[in-house]
Amino acid sequence: MATFEDPRRPDPDALLARTRAEGRGELRVFLGMAPGVGKTYEMLSSAARRREEGADVVVGVVETHGRRETEALTEGLETLARQPIEHRGRMLLEFDLDAALVRRPGLLLVDEYAHSNAPGSRHPKRWQDVEELLAAGIDVWTTLNVQHLESLVDVVWRITGVRVRETVPDSALSRADEIEVIDLTPDELRKRLAEGKVYVPETARLAADRFFKPENLTALREMALRRAAQTVDDKLVGQMRAQGIEGPWAAGERILVLVGGEPFAGALVRAGKRLSDLMMDAPWTVLHVERPNRPPHPDAVRQTASALKLAEQLGGGGVTLSADDLPSTVLQYARRNNVTQIVIGRASRTHGMRDKMRILFGRSLTHTLVEQTRGAALHVVTDTLSDEGAIQPEPTATAQRRVDWVSYAAALGLVTLAGLVATAADRYMANANLAMIFLASVLVSGAAFGFGPGLLAAALAAVSYNFFFLEPRLSFRIGHAADLITFAVFFAVAMTTGLLTGRVRDQARQSSRRASIVASLLAASRRLSAVSTREEAAQALAEQASGAAAAAAVVLLPEAAEIRPAAASPNAADLSTAAMTAARWAWEKGEPAGAGTGTLPQIEWTFWPLQGLRARSGVAGISAKRGAMDAGEERLLLALLDQGAVALERAELASATVEAETLRRSDQLRAALLNSISHDLRTPLSTVLGSATTLLDYGATLGPEVYRDLLESIREDAHRLNRYVGDLLDMTRLEGGGLNPHAEWTDVRDVLAAAIERVERRLGGRRLARDFPAELSLVKTDAGLLEQAVVNVLENAIAYSSDDTDIEVASYEDRGNVVVSIEDEGKGIPPDELARVFDKFRRLEEPSDRGKGIGLGLSISKGFVEAVGGRIAAASPIHGDAATGFRGTRVLISLPKHVPTHYELL
């Protein structure tokens, strides 16, 4: 009871995180404020001590930069060979991740956590290598300078003026189990620099001088110490939560970062992350709102996408919404998600006309948010960074926004046309009515070409109307007060018309695009739901994904612990070894790999794992030649892949069901066989044994007739037994493939005569009629097998008909076949049984049919007939009507007729 209400229960999430950490390797980071503080040296000397204590220490990669004391430290340690990777004609020696995974040391030293791997390596970044090592259970020590932390890049830039390119996500440092700060006072470091003890490449000498200024070093030192303290703090809080200790953790702070297409969107995201760090890792989300009727600038799209990606790397969430009314959408989202902090960017200089207009009309988002936000703090970040001279400015946007000149020209043309029409109509119409003609052109422009052309048409129409048709004509002056009103109204109406129709048209376009996305999803799901096998599902998915992404697509499915390409769109090339590696990665880790991801980005494919409802069902790859996708297209593709995964899973389940059904049927068959042997073989055996013992025990007292009858019954049941055993053997031959038909030219009439002779003795009171034609084509068949098949059908006819009925055996030619027909006047076969009449042991299901064979006869007939190239079918009833009752069965055996060639006859 008490446990239910105890507020100090351990936090399940924190416990879970700790459990997850077990089995993982431990990460120790030697954190420094700048190069040259002695991180590597410290790491190596600590490692040497560990080794003396008997630990299995291996050097994965260590950069000594030629420093002798550092080099000396590596001497006693086992060092992994570097892996040579060729890049642009140069041979780079990189850390060999696979060798390390194979060697599996207790402790591995991997220098320079922030290092970027040579293109062609498995991961673009070394910290990702380390992540894999840790996941494999290997303890890792590494070194890091504080300026390489992703969230500090902007700060470091502002402090030092150096833009750091090699970065490590903050989470990579938070994961460290231990952080050791290698501290040195700035003065000491500068002294070491002066003594030449710090390795600085010649090319960076100038930058280095600027970097190692005392005030910079002081700031960096503070950052390093604070960062380490914070990580320790986080760890403490995590521990407290896991142990259920009450603590001062963040009380529901939630941060929302708004990004548009700002060039400094990345800085906004980092600001959000820093805020989150300050608020004890409060959850933070980056929100982007797409506006349906404002197609964004391509640069802005890129900026937004990279900002969202950065947010993900820094541990935040990313959300894209689509709405027209920006402020209310943002505020609604903020309210719904209990956001307490909103970070928004504001350009310090207004660049575009649109921005100026927005400010002019007081509609800027920032202003609206300031006015309307309730219960949340607003942080406005200005893009001061872009104003300072950046060392390496971002490449200027060269891609000009495509202006749809044709639309504008067409709008112009329409207004001109309206002017001409108005001129022609001028004589017959009042001025005010001429305005209608111009309005019509505005309406059409807006509806046909959208917002911009609509507005252009409105302005042009107003001006032309004034110039050409309002007195005084051919002047912009307006003579009468009434005309002024006319013009004012016209101008207002024209603008509104252009604006509204343009917007309506843009929205219609947007919704039709959405509709087409929905339609293609629908089509795909229809296609995917129609598949019944994994291969079909894979093929359908490959084709649909290829269509949705407008690029080649492949689908890989697991096959004996390895994934292999199972289907590809027609335009897909074979996968390279590197691509297969990425696909395997995506399969094993369940994360996207390849182009545009953090793993093997240099290959020309992107692979997504296909995550079904229960398990991963495969991997889908899309060629990177598709170009950039917008958010809608990517969503469509991912939705499609999800559907594909489910379809694959369903197909797998279906095939499992089929297997289970086959197994069940074979179990049923085995049970039927056991039953058959138990009953059908024992009954005649009982007769034989019983009669024989009677004769032995009481033979002397029996009359001669009884004596003879018992002997007779022994003989009959011995025959019966022999037939059963023969049936079982025939069945075994059929099932086991031991049947080797010898096809020879055969006259079916001879076969029928032989078969009839064999059953004649068992006919009892039944009459058997033959109806054979005088001429009958030869068929190439195995006479022995055919005879047995006919005998079984005849025996069946005898067993199911009573004495004093007719059985007819006929033979004739029909459309290139020789047909054998066997009819009886028995009770017939119920329609629902007809389909199963050739199934094995069918007879056993009906107790009244006992004693008529083991139910194998017809199924053997079918097997034999098919083995000799013929077909067999049954029809019932064939006699009688509803009044007198239906009866009779007809079995047809049809054999393809051969016209014997010369040689075959010879």
Added chain:
Amino acid sequence: MSSHHRRILVIDDEPQIHRFLGPALEANGFEVISAATGAEGLAAIAMRPPDAVVLDLGLPDMDGQDVLVKAREIYPGPIVILSARDREAEKIKALDNDADDYVEKPFGVGELLARLRAALRNRIIRSGATPVVRVGDIQIDLVKRLVTRAGEFVKLSPREYALLSELVLGGGKVMTHSHLLKAVWGDDQSEEVQYLRVFVGHLRQKLEADPSQPRIILTVPAVGYRFMTDGAAG
């Protein structure tokens, strides 16, 4: 008894069985009535109860077990089951439905006749006509609830006596585990076959000449126990 022919009803759908059973039974002085279906058999029992019934479990018109149950409603005499099915469950079910004994197909005529004779004899014990049962030097007085061995009083616990008398009253019939457990321990113990093993062990210690090779209380594996009276052994 031998003054009139004892009548045996054979219910089996296989004409071949009738063909040899008829002459064999007649040669042993029985009168044979044949029935090919369950309904025919039940009608024959109702019309004039025979001295014993031989019933095949696999019949075309109805399940042999049903025939058995229906027959028992009107017929207390011995019923011996014939069946090609050698499954334990079938046998146990038939015995629980109060069949006297069973013979598995294929069988020799001698075996069937022996079982039939024993069943006929044991019915007399079961009917309570003989309150004292003797097996070798063991004497069981069902009225006085006394058990003696070579004249010496054998001390039995109430449970042991209850079990023994239940076995004896079976009169050479195979008593299934569940029947014995129900009769001696009550309804809820029908799964505890282990109890039976222990108590049968006790009884054998007290009654058998050589408890490791029992001759009085015989084990029918996976089915139950059978108390062999002097007559039944024949």
